[in-house]
Amino acid sequence: MSAMIEMKNVTKEFKVLNRREGLKGSLKDLFSRDYKIVRAVDDISMHIEQGEMVGYLGPNGAGKSTTIKMMTGVLEPTSGEILVGGNVPYQNRTKNAQEIGVVFGQRSQLWWALPLIESFRILKDIYQIPNEKYENMLALYRSLVDIDPLLHKPIRQMSLGQRTLSDILAAFLHDPKIVFLDEPTIGLDVSMKSKIRTLIHALNQEKKTTVILTTHDMGDVDALCQRIVIIDKGKMLYDNDMAHLKSFFGSYRTLKIRTDGAMKQQAQTIQQEFSAFSVTADEERISILVDEDQSKVIDVLAQIQKTYAIRDMQLEEISTENVIQKIYEEGVQ
């Protein structure tokens, strides 16, 4: 197995003007040399093998986009080394582009006015895809999704879901070594999300394409990724497989209950009672994150039932979202 992506101590800094407030401040800024250095990506190293599907997570502004831009060659790292499929992306932007596919959830890269099949034909020429490969790819697509109703529809008449689907198909068309998917399921309904996940999974299996997936939807990660990388404030927080993370946090369960009366007030008193666990509430229900090493869910439930009338209850395995939140709060080590 060869490394598809190799990042060594990559750092990216931006020079940002210190902006002042108000109109007067703006006028001063016109002549200001007062810059500060912002480190968007801070000493990140990664090694990704062929065929891996990696979830790249982090809150907004964590440096995800900056990393992706460096991998695709749009940005040059301030220091460190990146090799993508053997190329230095920034120096061989065109060559790198031949080897990768990119999808932005809400920005279609296809020709707006053209039907999908015509976009495919132009892409076939741009990427110089041989006829046989092209036909095989279309046949594969046909076996995975129902593309025929899409093929003759102009992109601008498509729904967001159809457009995302088309963009993903277009990104895989030239059989790239690596595909970058930036929030591919954003804004889609549940059935479309699952359709798109199935498609990505199948293409990854079939073509052994390396996939880098950034998302805020933990469902995507759960369904697709064996490995996740989490960054925050430009620094790497976690890089390991999904199972490891789950086993680490495995003893946690979320208990959700609905009681009579105002949830939020009750949540406060419950929090006082179980100070070891984090308790949150919304209009609908109270959620208690129970660490089963400390006390069993059933005991917690029994305790609450003494004071409150429980109308409804639910037990949930910990979601990746909770995991990440816990990492932010406490760290993995």
Place this chain on the structure above:
Amino acid sequence: MKRKGLSFYVRIYLKILAQDIKSKMSYRTDFIISTIGMIFTNISGFVSFWILFRNFPSINGWNYDEMLFLYGFSLVSLTPVQCFFDNNWSLRMYVYSGDFIKYCFRPINLFFYYQSEVFDIKGLGQFAFGIGTLVYAWGKIGLAVTPFMLLKMVVFLLTASFIMIALQNAAAATCFWIQNSFYLLDLTFRFKDYAKYPITIFSPVFRFIFTFVIPIAFIAYYPSLVVLRPDAVPILSWISPIIGIIFLWFSYKIWMLGAMKYSGTGS
């Protein structure tokens, strides 16, 4: 991967063009209305020109037919920029919204890929109208029809279009550095209206500006002198093809420089 030469790009361009025209024609009402609009734009442009010259039989030694020649020359030379580089007008929006990044991931020339996306069919009407005017004026003035004359026409029409394309590229590319570059682009485009007059009618200051700063005098005046006044051609006319090519190359470099330093907005 094969080398991507001129024929590669021509093939891709024609393919996109064919599809684009096909899809435009499928919106029939839209197509008809914009065609009618285009005809009226040309007619009204011509009428205002005609009214002006009804009152002044000659301007600074240039008679009606010669002015008509200049007018036709500028229409034809503005066609390429109108047809092939119209997407420059949207560049500012793409850069501002961050959508420009979608052009950065294809293994072909970025400038080509960006410009190939839009072909403005309206330019063709202008072209036909301009050619008609030129042919008419040609006959009226009584210019000879020799291969050498025609060659000169082709070379200098190309020169003029290069300069206009270069001007527009450079003006559009400023949006990579300046947030609101529309005014600059608009300004350059407005100045082109002065291109259809002989530069000698302007004061020396403007003559200097239109020759060296915003070189719109090269869009019709200097090149057409070669055909209209063969015995008094200034040196600037003869070197204008070279100026055109250099200027075009520079504007391309500036555009690409801006595009390469572009890094998009956060997402």
